[in-house]
Amino acid sequence: MPTKVRSKSKPKPKKNPPPKSLSSNGVHSKKSSSAKPRYIYYFGDGKADGTAEMKNLLGGKGANLAEMTNIGLPVPPGFTITTEVCTYYYDNKHTYPKNLFEKDIPAAMARLEKSVGKKFGDPKNPLLVSVRSGARASMPGMMDTILNLGLNDETVEGLATLTNNPRFAWDCYRRFVQMYGDVVLGLKPANKKDIDPFEAIIEAKKHQRGVEHDTDLTTDDLKDLVSQFKRAIKERAGKEFPTNPFEQLRGAISAVFDSWNNERAIVYRRLNNIPASWGTACNIQAMAFGNLGESSGTGVAFTRDPATGENVFYGEYLMNAQGEDVVAGIRTPLKISELQKQNPAIYAQLEKIRKTLEKHFRDMMDIEFTIENGKLYMLQCRVGKRTGFAAIKIALDMKDERLISEKEALLRIEPEQLNQLLRPVFDANEKKEAIAKGRFMAKGLNAGPGAASGKVYFNAVDAEAASQRGERVILVRIETSPEDIRGMQAADGILTARGGMTSHAALVARQIGKVCVAGCGDLEIHYDQSAMTVRGKSFRIKEGDFISIDGTTGEVFEGEIKTKDSEVLQVLLKKTLKPEQSEIYQMYARVMQWADKYRKLKLRTNADQPDQAQTALLFGAEGIGLCRSEHMFFIEDRIDRVRQMILANTEEERRAALKEILPYQRVDYYNIFKAMNGFPVTIRLLDPPLHEFLPKEPRAQSLLAEKLHKTVEEIAERVESLQELNPMLGFRGCRLGILYPEITEMQVRAIMEAACNAAKDGIKVFPEIMIPLVADVKELQHQAEIIRTVSENVFAEKGRRVAYLIGTMIEVPRAALLSSEIAPVADFYSFGTNDLTQMTLGLSRDDSNRFLPAYLEKDIYPRDPFEAIDRAGVGKLMKIASEEGRKVKPKLKLGICGEHGGETSSVEFCHQLGFDYVSCSPFRVPIARLAAARAALKS
């Protein structure tokens, strides 16, 4: 039964008959129809049913266990229950395919028993197994795992005898009952603040026995704990702890499948764009024990350094421990290099495996291993998570090592990872000063590069709330856990006191690209006081105080430190650094050079001011895709003229005010043309509703009244009368230029005079005038006629012609639908996907925060449609507009200027639609360049 589905929204259907036209969960709509599919894939004894290619079916873990088995690595045998069983489970009200538990699993277990020579439930020689989740994409720590399954009051004795280690056997049993109670029977505390009932029992026991560590407990203590645990289970879950191993197994498998839909898995999937429909596989594997004594141990490692990308074996291990102990960060593990001293044979074997894996998988791998009585077992291998920096370095290095090609190297770098090269760093002088002033607090692991400064919060909930209030936030935790993921996402930086480079905090921070310092052991964090101190120092940081962390060095400082440009930008701006001085810059430049070789899309930027344009050029922009001409209206002197224009009572008054705005606009445009010499500049005519330019405050209104020699009442009344119920759908865009053609006339005159002046000064100008909010071809015709007339007049006056284009935003659904009518009149389309999304989805961006997060959690939308283009809806309109437009005008220039223009998957979509360019904010240009190249390589 689904005891662990936490989603509050899903009403549990009671006794209702199968819905007529509705699949119980539309997400899992794949039907296993015709031939009975194979649900179980075995691996062991050097041969596996599956391969690494079968990730969709076996999950990442299952597929790679199979692959490792096939290439001869020492893997404990086991079998994988496919993701299709999970899909079936959700499609069929939490039931299983016929015969799965009756035939298929017992058969696989029999094979497993034969392989290891033990028997499941045999009191003499018991087989114990682990039951682990494993989805197509890695979701570390999000789903559930049960170890040591198969133990009960009888088999525990067998294990004790067999290992000649009763304490070990009872510790295993204690752990199993606790884990099973937690995971399968739902005794896990509902939130972090509640105490875990099992931990409470252990604490009481330790107190009673007067000992400090778990390890100080005796076998009898453990026996007592087991029986106390069972009582707690009986009391709280209302059922007995199951003693039948097959019953245990079935419970554990269901818990794994249920955990696919626990809250943190849902959040994780949303953050990582993993569809709910994929489901997880479930791996049942013979246990290998790392906690069998000092000749046993367990570890995790990366085939290269996941933080820096350096080609060194990198990892951590603990002797006499089970795997979870390393990842959970409870004991601080040893560096893998220590193992070389402690057990050279095993280390050599691992080094060899490291090479084998990299050669075989042609990527940096993340492995888990266990040593049982001196024998090495591989428990997992997967492509390793890495920082953006490491991803880039590894891709470039592997290309140089001829492991991968140039194209593959590009496909290995997620465009967003470039961000980490572009991320701000601390101002060196400020940092020096901080050190000089004694503000250096401590040093931890450099787990997520970049520099961040913000207010300290000690729990995820408060961090998230503060971030929503607009504060910069550093989340500080002793250690993080999957429950903290939203707070981590919201924070600017993450700082933990415990855990290594493979701890939860480090792993997640690397993946979501957060600045992170992990395992900063000198920190003493006092949750109860909402404060932290530093061992041996006098710092005391309270909630809300500022600290600064450097994720590239691991340093932590008291107070705020100013951040400054990344090395890349410092080189580009020819400031302090020369290209040869910065390895980071060189990596950046190499990636960009390769990307430019393959991409088909041109890159433009959204820039309203010459300095923005300049920055974008340095980042590789090849034009401006959106210059919001009205953004210049707000500069001091101008705003009063603009307001005078808006408040005009007659066309004459309006024209008089416009005449005074004209020179300002002309200079603005001239400077933009100058900055973009040789590149096209798309200028959007006035777009926002006029009331946006008027003061709302009574004081500001009275000041304005004075300036314009009007009464305050008149101003107030006008402001009031210009208010709209739904300004998004109101009097804006080309509607303004159609009712007040004189505004369009002024803007076009300013553009063309500036263009002629610039051309005269030897600047190459390519103005592209863009009409916003067009919904009908007649609007475009109306404005185009003004543009042509005014342009011809200016050309005649200036005695000089300038080539220009006239185009339109496609941001109203109707325009997309009527593309075949609009295209003949337009030289280009630029998709305004922000507004197009709002109108197509009926979703006000400004108002959606009350329900959109819930929608994402419930998987109603797979991603935030304002972040990545909603391909199903908005994308369909874009497709219609592009195809029908190009049908009537094959050379129609297509671009995008919505904020999606800098987002990876949206860039890919634009490539697929055959766009000419994407336009995005200056700092997104490198990311979009890489995204464009990857899109071209993928297609």
Place this chain on the structure above:
Amino acid sequence: MPTKVRSKSKPKPKKNPPPKSLSSNGVHSKKSSSAKPRYIYYFGDGKADGTAEMKNLLGGKGANLAEMTNIGLPVPPGFTITTEVCTYYYDNKHTYPKNLFEKDIPAAMARLEKSVGKKFGDPKNPLLVSVRSGARASMPGMMDTILNLGLNDETVEGLATLTNNPRFAWDCYRRFVQMYGDVVLGLKPANKKDIDPFEAIIEAKKHQRGVEHDTDLTTDDLKDLVSQFKRAIKERAGKEFPTNPFEQLRGAISAVFDSWNNERAIVYRRLNNIPASWGTACNIQAMAFGNLGESSGTGVAFTRDPATGENVFYGEYLMNAQGEDVVAGIRTPLKISELQKQNPAIYAQLEKIRKTLEKHFRDMMDIEFTIENGKLYMLQCRVGKRTGFAAIKIALDMKDERLISEKEALLRIEPEQLNQLLRPVFDANEKKEAIAKGRFMAKGLNAGPGAASGKVYFNAVDAEAASQRGERVILVRIETSPEDIRGMQAADGILTARGGMTSHAALVARQIGKVCVAGCGDLEIHYDQSAMTVRGKSFRIKEGDFISIDGTTGEVFEGEIKTKDSEVLQVLLKKTLKPEQSEIYQMYARVMQWADKYRKLKLRTNADQPDQAQTALLFGAEGIGLCRSEHMFFIEDRIDRVRQMILANTEEERRAALKEILPYQRVDYYNIFKAMNGFPVTIRLLDPPLHEFLPKEPRAQSLLAEKLHKTVEEIAERVESLQELNPMLGFRGCRLGILYPEITEMQVRAIMEAACNAAKDGIKVFPEIMIPLVADVKELQHQAEIIRTVSENVFAEKGRRVAYLIGTMIEVPRAALLSSEIAPVADFYSFGTNDLTQMTLGLSRDDSNRFLPAYLEKDIYPRDPFEAIDRAGVGKLMKIASEEGRKVKPKLKLGICGEHGGETSSVEFCHQLGFDYVSCSPFRVPIARLAAARAALKS
């Protein structure tokens, strides 16, 4: 040159080269390509080049002049320049096809000269012609006309000699110069308040000569007027009055084409949905003179009574007058029956022609004739405008007379005309009392049926403004003119002092369906005092005072009189009238009976209360298509519970409040089911944003705070926090039910409990639950799951099942685009075309008043998209949704519940898309029934 294009928006292009990708006027895009088209169609001597079928090419007037010639009626010869020339003129910067003026027109004039035995410009025997516009659809008085063309200082003498009537000749010349100066040379005053320069000269002359009437002026006076007129033209227009008749002709033809785009023509086209692309033809016809003395005259007539539809010859004439004198309403004409006494032969000839025309055209015709020296000439015939009442009566009568079939009869009745049968009438007792109290003021002509009561305004501008303020308005004018059309449209009723049943006021009122009393001769209207008095009585009505007019009887009353239900409704409600007592009801019933025979669409109504449902049933509704369940929330006791629910801080609090709302909703639904016994009821779940239910006023907020035991600050803060920037695209519709499933649960429980209770009481219930604002199938699935679960629970509790449907509004563009995904989950779609229009066009209905009227005037949208479905944009989405939905679910039920559901052309569109039903407000049901039948007959 286009001297008369008034549209301010259109910048005159100066010297600019032909735009590259833009036709200069997208409206006139038809190109006269291949073979040279024929531009001139001659008629005369019993034979014509054209026929009545060629209205698109020759305009209505030209086609019917040809037809009348062909069927042997006495028509002065002439020729028609086709509408294609007008199209060419606008497509080619106001130029004409090659050879038109060089060859084609001279050739036609030569033929005309031969036919009448006179010569154009011959000083001895001059041919004079009229130049008249004539579009495909009648646009009475909207465009320009020039009479007596061909006169100059020489030919006037010839005319004098020829007619032996110098005064007549000079009067003709005076009229011609005046008309030409007005129409061709643009001396017409810009607005009604300015004085006409020619009228000023005449007034001065009369004053100088001490006479009262124009007719008292001598030949010499007229000669002096002509020379004064010419001087005025020279001074004001800066050019000489042209003496060359061919030059006159060219000027007059251009003026006719230019008048196609004058402001009043544009407004008229918009009101009557006539596309700007049609253009007008131009008719040149030999003059027949009705002002040649007492044996001459002119008249207009209808073959039946256009107000009542009675089968009697109905018209007016004036002896010794030109045609315009009758229509302009300056002299009050005589009834046509008088002609029988005055000239029995001519009357008999006209009676015969009346019969011939009705038999030939199979419709009621509107004719113009002139008697020149005792000889009858037919100048025009066209299908006669009529009141809705007359249209219905004529259609029914002609069916009985076997002139037309039942189907044709239905096609003769515009659905909107039914409105006139359903229009309110004065309460008989109130009216009696008004008479008893001496409030009866005067009686005029019953020009537009129905009763109206409102405040008096004496000019169109003020009337329009008052109407926009929400006042009921009676527009009172001495006579109306085309400039008044917007004021007439805005008014509830129109009252004029002069003019007959064929005056401008009467004509327009009939066409746009306004209550109108015309030619109320006892009224003395004093524009200068903004007041009116009644001849011989002591009434004095000032601007803003109430009057009441009865357009069915022609009566005018002081003050307000309550209106009451139409006869149809009185019969339907079984109130005061029995069916056999009301001819109106019988007509209504017959039309409805025929309509129901042919229509394919089912008819539903939008009703939130049982009484509305009842009314709709009487009007023929076959179900409820939209029951806005939240409309019942506002009823007294409930609103506080609703507010408590909205202000709840926890789910528990919310559930507690919902529990108290449940019984109210259950009763509401029960009563609706009871009213609609046997018919389906579509209930939409909660849709509006929650803040709509909260009080905005501080006082109301503090009252609420008291009731709910909360602080005012808390309430105010909550109201504030629920405000949205774009509520149309905000937290509403199914988004509410998804975030607060308990609301959906309560509503569904109430619906299903009510349904079960009703079924138990023997009522046949068919609930159809509708989810609003769906944009993704997962939203629908989420809500559908709740609906099914709750329903099953209720059925189990009640021990009774009720069949029900689950469907969705299609009102978000994305839902239409993703129809193939949504349809499998929906039993029905109901198109919410109000919101679909807002989102597809990016057009907030509440905010569009600042620019939408201008858009309609500029013909950017052919019709108000909130009135008639925008087929190009919204219609395309509806088509996609319908087709793709039916593809995956052929039996998907389709309907519409937007306000378009009661609008004729939208109903037709729904029929074309294969909808199952349309739903509209109760009073629109009969109109939609007829519209549905006509749509079926047309397809």
